[in-house]
Amino acid sequence: MSPGADSSTKTKVMDAALHVFAEKGYAAASVRDIAAVAGVTKPMVYYHFGSKAGLYQALLDQCLDISLQALKEASQGPTVREQLVRFIRTMLTLAQSNPDRIRVVVQTYSVAPGQIPEEIQFRDRLLARFDWLKGIVQGGIDAGEFKHKSADLMALAIMGQTHFLMTRMLIFGPDENPGDLPPLEEMAEAIVDLFLVGAQSPERSVANPIAGAGVA
Amino acid sequence: MSPGADSSTKTKVMDAALHVFAEKGYAAASVRDIAAVAGVTKPMVYYHFGSKAGLYQALLDQCLDISLQALKEASQGPTVREQLVRFIRTMLTLAQSNPDRIRVVVQTYSVAPGQIPEEIQFRDRLLARFDWLKGIVQGGIDAGEFKHKSADLMALAIMGQTHFLMTRMLIFGPDENPGDLPPLEEMAEAIVDLFLVGAQSPERSVANPIAGAGVA
DNA sequence: ACCCAAACTTACCTTACGGTAAGTAAATTC
């Protein structure tokens, strides 16, 4: 469901908040701005969400729900390698198709601790997401697909790649691609392969010797 | 030179700004706060730095200078593997010993584009830093130390790891270490080894067969 | 027809923000 499909006041405010918070950050975004973009009056925001922090929490929950659901749906596959590729691809696709949602989440945890009110909750959910990814990796270890034994370290590495790539896309935009990197469609496989076989080996994963073949 | 060594007004303001901007972010930090923490009057801030944005730019330049210098000094070594280990270790050490400096830099580029005034310059310097890391990696490719051929992708992977680890430290604090990760001192080697030999191999880099020995 | 609660508007409050005008004490220059 794309933003704006429902035209209730609450939805209009949420859609506007997504845009304004993503663009300005929590502190620099004003409730007046959000109300104006939504085409409603300011007290309506307070009526429906109680406070600026309440609105932000509602928005953040929505963003986390949406991206987590997309990830869980997408990260299926015959091999763990394939699951990881799809995980990364889904994250990159999300960052490309709806940067605002990613921006809100990334901001919430990258930003100065004192910028966003303490009452805003998100750390538990991020840890849960990390644990979920760790579960996938652990599956690969248990099945003998990976020889490396630390699921924590491996999950951290995957998450790090993905996070950094997203950050990069948010900075430079989805189309700008400074440097000589693979195009986005191949990026997920390139990263997983680098991660699996290591930089001391040639470029192909043994699980997928033709990865990236045939693309531009 | 630690903050506060010089007690000129300009230095006092810079030190205070480092702390306040790091803790609250650009938008939520007020010039009043900074002046109060510095123990000077507000117009002095404007006298020395012109505007809030001017102060932030001066601070950001200082942070970028300090961390880049530390990186360039530290990233020497007999092998490229060793150079990468030292690169990561330096970044992690910086994030641990002076989180405020890292926070200011990370915030500047992770944050919503509309939060920080457009006049603030930083993208070119970040790209230059990335190119510099890429140069190290390219050295490893040229010397035959790596078989993988894309210096861009490899540099991105290294930067991604480091960035994510730092972000993690900024969120959870340098001591808190959720999950079962190696302690910080060994983290740099663990990451480089994972990166070099890949997850499909056992845990040791051929260049350093005992890396990470003794970890829980 | 009446009631009542949910949804909404107008008008306003207090506070804090970035920034500045105007003047002053102390060095520096000539």
Add this chain to the structure above:
DNA sequence: GAATTTACTTACCGTAAGGTAAGTTTGGGT
């Protein structure tokens, strides 16, 4: 030693922020 520049203070300005009080419309439920 007068003139000027540098570093600083007090007092203030206009604006915009988060939030609310009080009243109005709207749409069931009975």
